[in-house]
Amino acid sequence: MLLHLIFSKSANGEFYSSVDSLQDLAKVEEYLINATHLYLEAQQEKLDIYRRFVEQIKQEQEQARFLNNLDDYLGHPLHSFRFLKRLTYDWDWLVFGPIVDNKPKEEFENSVNGLIENWGYPNSSEVQGVVKGVARLQKVYNLTASDLADGIINGLLYETQLDWRDCYEIGVQLFEIGDYLTSEEWLEExxxxxxxxxxxxxxxxxxxxxxxxxxxxxxxxxxxxxxxSLLNESSAQLTLKFLENSKRKEILAQDDFPWFANYSRLCQGNRLLEKNDNILNCYLDGERQAFFILAPLKVEQVHLDPEINVYHGLLSTQQISSIFAESNKKERIRSGVAGENGEDRTVKDIRVSQQTWLNYSTPIMKYVSRINEYISGLTMQGAEEMQVANYGVGGQYEPHPDYFEFNLPSDFEGDRISTSMFYLSDVQQGGYTVFPNLNVFLPPVKGSMVLWHNLHYSLDVDARTWHAGCPVIVGSKKIGNIWMHSGFQTFRRPCHPISDSHKSLAYHN
Structure with missing residues (x-):
């Protein structure tokens, strides 16, 4: 009952949408284990005192029985004194008072409440968020409830298995949010x-x-x-009443969206079509900028028009750790989706991650800014701060553009002309970056960066660059995004004599 009263509070922040936040929560549980251990030790000491006190009384009662005459026993002045002192003081001091006061319980409660105040604690919405993530993985990667319950994910066997209680809870949570097909699968399991x-x-x-x-x-x-038929088997009156009063909900399943089939296939690492006749190469580039003469860029072409390249080995493990050290000083917030005015952000399930922002004032961020400018050929003047994001359980970002096109935020000088996405971690399974309109999928490779332009040379938006972050199956996906604005690139990326905007008309929504 105590734990229920303590933990019925809402969490200070959200946990399931970021593996880093879940790691923080693991520290909370470790603290709870230690606090509970101390509490049990203190309670055990009190129980030992109670036990010794009771044993002592039993011995005195045995002595009274041995005399076979309670009058004789209580007639002894010292016996009478001990008896009355016991009932007047000892029971209250050694038993009643400590039980009522229960200082170990009070210390435990204060300790845990302080922990929750500083770190937060999950509530039922966190469980529902994780369950949504599991259902998302099932749909995108064609996973079955039976395999997941057995610990099998994409053919790999993991130690963690689910019992019927776990499957039942997942089924109930999915029923509550209206995902009836997936709920049925888990309930059947x-x-x-x-x-x-x-x-x-x-x-x-x-x-x-x-x-x-x-x-x-x-x-x-x-x-x-x-x-x-099922109703006849159980004859549940509650269910009968529900069926009589319920009106079925019309819910749009995720796979009802026209883009979902291509998106899902690419997320699974399968191309939609055979590659076209464009010849893609991997090569070393030491001529782009003097900075790369001694350590040439490792370039992997993944698409030619629009141009999308991956630059491998840009950041070392030590440099990535320095970026994390900077981001850990900042508050993480749930990633949102821009509103119609380009500024207001709302939290939606189409984007499940947490993020923070880093400026370019520290040594590591000055380095990141410099190599991004050298590689892109664009100026960092007016660039947005680097967005460092971490994806949680089933973390994703459904197909979207990085450009705004309309209703630019008030502090923008032009639209987002380019995206530089740094991969700050490897991912065991899932988490690809995909371009559904271009038949491209990219697995995260720690230390690399993928670069593309969101605008044509004419500065019209390039709808071909719609992209998505596929749900993370197993692992922790961490990325750093830098968006550069067109307002400062007049001489860095000048317009062509002939507009190229027609290339993406077929993709524009």
Whole structure:
């Protein structure tokens, strides 16, 4: 009951949308373990005192019985004194008072409350956020609830497995948010697992609960015959009442969007078509800038028109650690999506990550600024601060452009002419950067940078550059984005005599 009262508070911040934040939460749990251990030790000491006190009283009572005459025992003045002192003082001082005061409990509660105040603590919305992430992974990567419950992800077996309670909770959470198809899959898996373990206490009751939710799911999906069949099996009055009063919700599934098929296929590392006739190369470039004469750029062409290149080995592990050291000094916030006016940001599930911003005043950030300017050929004047982002469970950013086109923020001098995306970590599975209109997918490679232009030479937007960050399956994806503005690039990237904007008309929404 104590833990429930303490932990019923909302979290100070969000955790599931960033692996870094989850790591902070792991420190919280480690602190809780230590605090609980100290609390149990203190309580054990008190229990030992209670036990010795009770044993002492029992010995005196045994002595009274040995005399076979309570009158004789209590007739002794010292016995009477000890007896009355015990009831007047000892029970209160050694038992009643400590139990009521319970200083170890008070110290534990104060300690944990201070921890929560400083670090935050998850609430039910965090569980729902993680469940959404799991469902997102299933849809994008065609994963089954059965495999996930067995710890199998994309053919790889992991140690973590889910029991029927876990599957049941996922199914219930998905039902609550209206994802009925995925909810049904998890509830069915929970039913399979609980039937394999019916020897457990109350197993039949939980099985009935799972069937009841399956009834509701099938009703919401419009499978009325199947719903009635399940209803007849459990005869749940609560479910019957729900079915009589419920109106099915019309929910747009993620895979109903026209871009989803291409997006999902690329996220899985499968091209939509065979590569075109353009010949792509990997080469060393030491002529772009004198800075690269002794250490030429390692360039990988991934698309020619529009030009998208990956530059490998730009940042060392030590340099990346320095970037993290700077970002850890800043507050992380949930990544948002720009509003219609270009400035107001809202939190949506299409973008699940946390971010912070770094200026270019420190030695490491001056270096990042310099090499970005050398590689791009553009000036960093007016460039936005580097956005350092970390993706959480199923973290993603659905297809989107980096340009604004309309309603530029008031502090912009021109639109975002280019994107420089630094990969600050490797990712075990998933987390690709994909360009659905260009048949391109890029796995994150720690220390590399991918660069593309969001605007044509005419400064019209290039809709071909819509891109996405695929959901992270396993691992922690960390990136650093730098956006440079067109307002300062007049002599760095001059317009062509003939407009090239027609190239992306077919892609423009």
């Amino acid at each position: 929970a039913l399979v697992l609980i039937e394999e373990n019916l020897e457990q206490e109350h197993g039949a009751v939980y099985k009935s609960d799972i069937r009841e939710y399956l009834e509701l799911v099938n009703f919401e999906l419009g499978y009325t015959k199947r719903s009635k």
